Amino acid sequence: MALGVVLFTAAGPASAGTVDRLYAIDCGWAHAPDQSRWSPGVNVSVPIDVSNNCYLIHHSNAGYLLWDTGITDRLASLPEGQTAQATGQTWYRTRTLARSLEELGVKSSDIRAVAVSHVHPDHTGNLGLFPEATLIVQRAEWEYGLGLPFKPFNGLQKTQLLDGDADLFGDGTVTVLSTPGHTPGHQSLVVRLEKSGVIVLSGDAVHFQSNWDNRRVPVFNTDRAQSLKSMEKIARILAEQKATLWINHDKPSSDARRHAPEYYE
Numbered sequence: 001m002a003l004g005v006v007l008f009t010a011a012g013p014a015s016a017g018t019v020d021r022l023y024a025i026d027c028g029w030a031h032a033p034d035q036s037r038w039s040p041g042v043n044v045s046v047p048i049d050v051s052n053n054c055y056l057i058h059h060s061n062a063g064y065l066l067w068d069t070g071i072t073d074r075l076a077s078l079p080e081g082q083t084a085q086a087t088g089q090t091w092y093r094t095r096t097l098a099r100s101l102e103e104l105g106v107k108s109s110d111i112r113a114v115a116v117s118h119v120h121p122d123h124t125g126n127l128g129l130f131p132e133a134t135l136i137v138q139r140a141e142w143e144y145g146l147g148l149p150f151k152p153f154n155g156l157q158k159t160q161l162l163d164g165d166a167d168l169f170g171d172g173t174v175t176v177l178s179t180p181g182h183t184p185g186h187q188s189l190v191v192r193l194e195k196s197g198v199i200v201l202s203g204d205a206v207h208f209q210s211n212w213d214n215r216r217v218p219v220f221n222t223d224r225a226q227s228l229k230s231m232e233k234i235a236r237i238l239a240e241q242k243a244t245l246w247i248n249h250d251k252p253s254s255d256a257r258r259h260a261p262e263y264y265e
């Protein structure tokens with residue numbers, strides 16, 4: 001499936017189109033008491049706030065694709081947030097994903113496909129909002145998810161399992177990159193825009209700019225060697241395609257980006 005058209009196979013490939021809009025949507029944020037969870041031995045006991053975004057992509061022929069769904073919308077009703085016992089992180093949501101989409105005039109049923117970078121709850125928290133969309137995930141991640149105590153996949157969606165890189169619309173505009181290491185089937189996304197150029201959405205292949213600059217691997221990644229290899233794979237794409245890396249959880253760079261209802265084209 002690495003080279004094949006993945007989406008909309010029943011109707012054939014979307015004839016070459018363009019990605020005309022990329023929205024970054026605020027999908028929650030967290031306060032973490034100790035940065036060194038992501039950077040072993042560095043910034044020990046230094047707190048950090050992390051951003052979290054969902055990304056809505058509009059393809060001129062194929063319609064809407066959502067990349068990641070953020071932390072659960074339920075948190076929007078908890079102004080004090082919710083603290084995860086295991087990590088000490090407190091997660092918040094200023095507004096719901098449902099509300100953000102509504103304000104863009106996008107109905108849940110308009111979203112043809114939802115691709116998730118990986119199974120963690122800050123990325124899969126709102127899959128239930130999109131029962132009509134096709135879920136796109138790596139087979140290795142799907143299998144990993146089945147064995148977890150929390151159930152990231154609710155079985156509502158039609159599911160397209162990938163085994164590696166995939167050109168989603170068959171025209172090179174949106175490409176899934178297999179970037180395992182954070183989790184066994186982690187994936188990132190390469191989006192080609194007419195005006196803004198090529199953007200790589202990191203997923204959690206890297207969490208912060210400083211971690212990227214120093215190639216740091218979080219303590220809780222499932223495979224350190226794979227993580228380093230995946231960062232090199234992304235670095236190659238950045239160099240070859242003069243692409244820009246959007247690091248999802250890096251709050252300073254996320255804050256500097258336009259968010260919905262504004263968009264990139």
Ligand SMILES: [Zn+2]
Binds near residue numbers: 120122123204249
């Ligand atoms: Zn994450």
